[in-house]
Amino acid sequence: MHRTRTVAACVFLAPALAAIGAFFVGPVLAGLVLSLTDFDIYTIADSSNLRWVGLEQYQTLLRDPLFWQALQNTVTFVVVGGSLTILTALGAALAVWRAARTVQAFFRTVYFLPVVTTIVAAAVVWRAWYHPRVGLLNVALRWIGLPAIDWLGDPRWAMLAIVAFSVWKNFGFHMVIFLAALQSIPQRLYEAAAIDGATGWQQFRCVTLPMLRPALSFVVLITVIGSFQLFAEPYVMTQGGPANATLSLVLLMYRNGFQWWNVGYGAAVAWVLFALLVIATLTLRRLRARPGQ
Amino acid sequence: MWTLAVAVTLGAVIGCQSGEQHEPTLRIWAMGKEAEFLISRIHGIVLDGRRVEVQRIPWSAAHEKLLTAFVAGTLPDVIQMGSTWIPEFAAVGALHCTEVDEEVVQDIFPGAVAANLVDHRWCGTPWYVDTRVLFYRRDLLSRAGFSLPPRTWDDWRQAMRQIKQLGPQHYGLLLPLDDWHLLVALAFQAGADLLRDRDQYGNFQSPEFRRAFSFYVSLFHDGLAPFEGPGQVANVYQDFAAGLFTFYVTGPWNLGEFRRRLPAALQSEWATAVLPTPEVDSPSVSVMGGASLAITAASDKRAAARRLLQRLLSPDELVHLYHATGDLPARRSVWHRFSEHDPLRLAAFREQLEQARSTPKIPEWERIAGLLTRYTELVVRRQLAVDAALARLDEETDRVLAKRRWLLQRTPTRP
Numbered sequence: 001m002h003r004t005r006t007v008a009a010c011v012f013l014a015p016a017l018a019a020i021g022a023f024f025v026g027p028v029l030a031g032l033v034l035s036l037t038d039f040d041i042y043t044i045a046d047s048s049n050l051r052w053v054g055l056e057q058y059q060t061l062l063r064d065p066l067f068w069q070a071l072q073n074t075v076t077f078v079v080v081g082g083s084l085t086i087l088t089a090l091g092a093a094l095a096v097w098r099a100a101r102t103v104q105a106f107f108r109t110v111y112f113l114p115v116v117t118t119i120v121a122a123a124v125v126w127r128a129w130y131h132p133r134v135g136l137l138n139v140a141l142r143w144i145g146l147p148a149i150d151w152l153g154d155p156r157w158a159m160l161a162i163v164a165f166s167v168w169k170n171f172g173f174h175m176v177i178f179l180a181a182l183q184s185i186p187q188r189l190y191e192a193a194a195i196d197g198a199t200g201w202q203q204f205r206c207v208t209l210p211m212l213r214p215a216l217s218f219v220v221l222i223t224v225i226g227s228f229q230l231f232a233e234p235y236v237m238t239q240g241g242p243a244n245a246t247l248s249l250v251l252l253m254y255r256n257g258f259q260w261w262n263v264g265y266g267a268a269v270a271w272v273l274f275a276l277l278v279i280a281t282l283t284l285r286r287l288r289a290r291p292g293q
Numbered sequence: 294m295w296t297l298a299v300a301v302t303l304g305a306v307i308g309c310q311s312g313e314q315h316e317p318t319l320r321i322w323a324m325g326k327e328a329e330f331l332i333s334r335i336h337g338i339v340l341d342g343r344r345v346e347v348q349r350i351p352w353s354a355a356h357e358k359l360l361t362a363f364v365a366g367t368l369p370d371v372i373q374m375g376s377t378w379i380p381e382f383a384a385v386g387a388l389h390c391t392e393v394d395e396e397v398v399q400d401i402f403p404g405a406v407a408a409n410l411v412d413h414r415w416c417g418t419p420w421y422v423d424t425r426v427l428f429y430r431r432d433l434l435s436r437a438g439f440s441l442p443p444r445t446w447d448d449w450r451q452a453m454r455q456i457k458q459l460g461p462q463h464y465g466l467l468l469p470l471d472d473w474h475l476l477v478a479l480a481f482q483a484g485a486d487l488l489r490d491r492d493q494y495g496n497f498q499s500p501e502f503r504r505a506f507s508f509y510v511s512l513f514h515d516g517l518a519p520f521e522g523p524g525q526v527a528n529v530y531q532d533f534a535a536g537l538f539t540f541y542v543t544g545p546w547n548l549g550e551f552r553r554r555l556p557a558a559l560q561s562e563w564a565t566a567v568l569p570t571p572e573v574d575s576p577s578v579s580v581m582g583g584a585s586l587a588i589t590a591a592s593d594k595r596a597a598a599r600r601l602l603q604r605l606l607s608p609d610e611l612v613h614l615y616h617a618t619g620d621l622p623a624r625r626s627v628w629h630r631f632s633e634h635d636p637l638r639l640a641a642f643r644e645q646l647e648q649a650r651s652t653p654k655i656p657e658w659e660r661i662a663g664l665l666t667r668y669t670e671l672v673v674r675r676q677l678a679v680d681a682a683l684a685r686l687d688e689e690t691d692r693v694l695a696k697r698r699w700l701l702q703r704t705p706t707r708p
Contacts, residue, residue: 041656042696044364045385049700060692066667134528155674241471243670258357260660 028274035267044261057268067269069244070252073159077248078227078280081163085223086216089171093178094208108179112172119169123236126165127152152238155245162246166233170226174219181215182208217288224280228273249273319343319597320369322359324352326618327373327421327584334613335605341597356659363387370592371601374417376408376583381656383411389588389595390414400624404581408651417585418602419623421614423544424579424649425474426641427569428551432562433459433539442566446479446508449540449569453517456539465517467529467538470673473665474580475542475568479505481578481650482570488690492655493698495690497683504571506669506679513673530554533563542568544582545642548635549619565641581649583623621646657693664689 035057042049061067096107114122129136130151138148151161185208193203209216231250234240240247240255249269257266319340323331328349336347348369350358356378362368368387382388393415398406405419429442437455453465468475480487485501488494496502512518519538533541534555541547551563567577586605588598604610608630611622615631621642622628632639652658668686671677677685 038696040696041360041381041385042700044360049696051699239471241670243674243676244667255663258361261360262660 031267031270031274034263035271037264039263039267040265041261043263053264057264058272060265061268061272066244066247066252067272070247070249073245073247074228074230074249076159077163077166077230078224080160081166081230082220082223082227084163084167085171085227086174086219088167089174089219090178092171092175093182096175096179097182108176111175114169115172117169119232120236122169123165123233127237130161153242155243158238158242158245162230162233162237165237166230169233170223174223177215177219178212181212185211217284221281221284224284225277228277228280249276317343317594318346319371319594319601320346320348321371321373321601322348322350322369323373324350324355324584327614327620330614330617331605333617334610335601340600340604341594343594343597345601359387360385366591368589368591370589370594370598372587372589373420373584374587376405376417376419376422376581376585377652377658379409379417379585379587380411380654380658382587383414383416384656386590388416389590389592390416400626402581402623402625402646402649404646404649404651405583405585405623408581408654409585411654417587418606420584420586420606421611421620422581422583422623422646422649423546423621424581424583424642424645425478425542425544425568426579426645427566428533428541428543428547429564429566430533430536430539430559430562431564432559433463433536437539442564443569445573446569446571450512450515450517453512453540454515457517463536464519464538466512466540466542467532468512468518468542470670471666473662473669474582476505476509476665476669477652477662478542478568478579479509481580482568482575484575487661488653488655488694491701492653493694493701495661495687495694497686497690498680503679503683506672506683508571510669510672510679514675534559545621546619548638552635565638567641567645576648577645579645579649581646581651583621655694655697657697660693661690664693 036052036054038051038053038057092107092111096104096111099107128134132138132148132150132153135151137151141148149157151157189207189211190203193207198206229250230248231254234246234248234251235254238246240251250273253266253269253273256262256269321331321335328347331347332349335345338345356375359368359372359374359378359382363382363385374382379388383390390411391414393410393413397418398415401419402422404424405422409415409417409419427442433456434440434442434452436459437452439452439455443449443452456463456465477487480502483501483505485499485505486496487502489496489499497506529541530550532538533551548565552560555563568579570577586602588595588602592598606624608624608627611624611627612630614620615622615634621639622631628639628643632643652662664686668677668682672679672682
């Protein structure tokens with residue numbers, strides 16, 4: 001009995017396991033092997049130019065000021081961009097949820113639109129807004145008497161500009177998840193809370209937030225994972241500049257791996273990113289598991 | 294319904310196959326406006342019994358696409374190739390290199406010849422050339438008190454200072470921070486060798502390079518050039534027309550753009566000149582650029598490919614190319630046939646091209662150029678001092694060249 005069950009389970013799991021093996025485990029291990037070599041453009045010419053270098057790529061990585069800058073930029077983006085995206089999404093979800101039924105669908109669509117917009121087209125428009133002399137943002141700044149800011153050209157502001165663009169682009173998706181979770185909260189909980197005399201804020205804190213927990217932890221997890229993989233926004237807006245202020249880890253990997261065919265080094269960057277993501281995910285899981293459960 | 298769909302699909306498949314069998318193609322990949330030119334001139338013509346097929350790829354992704362196609366074994370027969378990429382693609386064995394034809398070589402600008410020679414073999418044929426010269430506003434310069442374009446670095450700085458006096462909306466020069474060409478041109482003029490010892494080590498701490506670098510950075514620090522990042526240079530033409538800057542160091546593609554985009558009133562007021570030099574009598578050197586046509590090593594239709602090259606590099610086609618795209622032919626003997634179109638401005642290019650030099654011919658150059666822009670930007674933004682930046686530049690360049698040193702040690706004659 002037990003054995004036939006195990007066999008059946010294996011048979012049913014086999015297709016999924018094969019796909020994971022072929023498209024995840026295999027490439028990840030291949031990446032690990034590549035990161036231990038000095039695979040580069042000379043290797044393409046002649047495979048005898050390949051050297052086994054052990055952990056040298058990782059040592060170079062740790063000494064590379066560009067890597068540290070990319071790491072710092074990426075973490076900044078994860079923390080600032082991630083939390084802003086989640087807060088905006090939550091705020092928008094609450095507002096849409098409370099809105100009259102007639103306008104709900106309209107706002108849900110409007111807030112979701114940026115998610116389905118092509119990032120390149122959106123970036124063209126945003127770059128026009130950010131323009132130091134004729135951009136709308138600076139026209140507004142000058143109008144209220146503040147000095148203009150070179151949003152994408154000043155290293156102090158460029159990451160913030162990318163964050164704003166990315167929040168606008170991504171919050172709609174999370175909003176929809178929050179909205180679905182909000183709509184599944186039973187009305188009777190609020191009725192009971194109201195009978196007990198709970199204020200609006202108390203209802204939010206003691207009913208809405210706890211009921212949103214599963215959705216919230218899911219959104220936090222995919223936001224963190226997504227933000228660590230920041231690439232498209234700086235790639236189309238700034239190419240990592242100015243002064244590498246918007247260089248992300250994935251952009252660094254792309255430059256090394258695909259632009260310069262420095263594949264060994266690029267693979268090392270990829271592995272460091274992978275390790276960071278595993279650590280971040282495990283940490284988030286522990287945080288989620290802890291309180292009261 | 295189903296049978297119809299199957300029949301149509303089958304018909305299409307058979308149709309494609311038979312089409313390919315009867316008419317083998319000669320494939321050529323090209324970029325940007327040259328691709329448009331080729332599509333209008335040769336796409337679909339039959340040469341040596343082969344139908345020419347032009348495929349357009351974007352400049353911005355061309356380098357990656359070509360390398361990836363080489364690794365995948367899907368390169369076409371002929372490619373348009375940025376002349377600085379030739380050494381790299383020759384090193385990986387992607388190009389079909391031949392003996393040098395002295396007659397062809399004599400007609401071509403020396404810098405372009407050098408860029409296409411790898412190990413004394415001819416790996417691409419220069420198609421058109423470009424280099425950077427000084428574009429300037431004659432009216433603003435004369436308002437600042439100068440009747441002639443600056444000859445030396447000191448004249449140039451003086452002129453820009455005077456121009457700044459004209460008002461707060463006037464800068465001397467537009468200098469995009471992500472473009473290393475002017476810096477390298479100034480270094481060439483100061484007599485610097487960017488790398489040393491058979492291109493195995495960085496040579497950026499040499500007094501010659503230091504001199505050029507200090508001059509370059511001072512243009513920003515003295516407020517003569519505004520900081521401009523890559524995202525901000527979108528409307529050069531409006532800014533140039535508004536007089537925001539008087540000088541702009543750029544290439545031949547902007548001759549046509551300036552003619553088209555600047556207002557009619559300004560058309561007699563903009564001009565070109567060779568780059569200023571450190572001393573009055575030193576030659577004005579700039580960086581050689583442009584593109585070549587190269588036959589790939591994997592092509593099995595080399596005779597047809599050579600015929601195609603012969604045709605595209607014929608004087609008539611080159612004159613067509615100039616009128617269609619503004620590209621300057623690499624063959625000097627063709628110049629008299631189009632230079633009357635814009636004699637004064639083209640004369641500056643002609644003079645500059647004779648003295649243009651190519652950047653170090655090693656596959657790592659793009660990465661070193663990236664380091665160059667990075668450290669220049671750090672110094673311009675005052676995050677690093679000149680000496681510290683040049684020391685770190687050498688250090689990182691040496692690291693980039695480590696593999697090259699190892700290869701040279703192993704096989705001293707190559708690459």
